[in-house]
Amino acid sequence: MGPLVVCDxxxxxxxxxxxxxxxxxxxxxxxxxxxxxxxxxxxVANENTFLFMQDNASCHKAQEVxxxxxxxxxxVIQWPAQSPDLNPIENLWTEFKAxxxxxxxxxxxxxxxxLEARYRYAEVLNxxxxxxxxxxxxxxxxxxxxxxxxVIEAHGGWIKY
Numbered sequence: 419m420g421p422l423v424v425c426d427x428x429x430x431x432x433x434x435x436x437x438x439x440x441x442x443x444x445x446x447x448x449x450x451x452x453x454x455x456x457x458x459x460x461x462v463a464n465e466n467t468f469l470f471m472q473d474n475a476s477c478h479k480a481q482e483v484x485x486x487x488x489x490x491x492x493x494v495i496q497w498p499a500q501s502p503d504l505n506p507i508e509n510l511w512t513e514f515k516a517x518x519x520x521x522x523x524x525x526x527x528x529x530x531x532x533l534e535a536r537y538r539y540a541e542v543l544n545x546x547x548x549x550x551x552x553x554x555x556x557x558x559x560x561x562x563x564x565x566x567x568x569v570i571e572a573h574g575g576w577i578k579y
Contacts, residue, residue, distance in 0.1 A: 419551050419552050419555050420442075420443075420446045421442065421446065422543060422544055422547040422548075422551075423438055423442055424539070424540040424543050424544070425438075427536070429477075430477055431477055431480075432476075432477045432480030432482050432483050433482075434477070435477040435478065435480070435483055436482065436483055436486050439483070439486065439487070439492075440486075443470070443492070444490070447468060450468075468492070468493065469493050469494070469495055470487070470492050470493060470494045470495065471494075471495045471507060472494065472495075472507075473497065473505060473507055473508065474497055504562075504565055504566065504569060506558035506559070506561065506562065506565075509558055509561075510554060510555065510558055513550075513554055514546065514547070514550075514551075514554070517546045517549075517550055518542060518543055518546045521542055521545065521546050522535075522538075522539075522542050525538065525542065526538075565577070
């Protein structure tokens with residue numbers, strides 16, 4: 419599981435997304451490829467083990483972003499449009515947002531757009547990400563055989579995921 423990148427308020431475009439990829443994705447890959455510091459740790463990642471996953475957000479599909487990823491030889495999972503059943507990242511965002519909202523309400527007791535609340539967003543987002551993130555990712559990965567089987571049984575039609 420990689421680090422959470424908290425963006426400023428509002429959406430991001432292709433240029434901002436490309437900057438995030440350049441600043442964060444490549445440093446994450448470098449960290450993962452760093453040789454183990456002790457002889458007892460096994461290195462499980464190499465330059466051939468990466469497959470980048472993103473959804474079909476418009477900034478992800480912008481031609482300049484696709485060209486950028488191709489230039490740096492970043493392999494990307496291809497998702498058909500309107501395919502949330504087999505894209506576990508959609509479930510990740512849904513559960514993550516719910517956990518964030520719950521934790522934020524515990525801290526502030528009500529939705530707030532105050533300056534103080536906005537300063538705390540990144541803090542609360544990171545707290546939730548690092549508290550539930552890996553367990554959530556593991557559960558979503560483990561659900562993939564069931565998802566695939568359900569789609570097969572539904573002949574590509576709607577399933578509960």
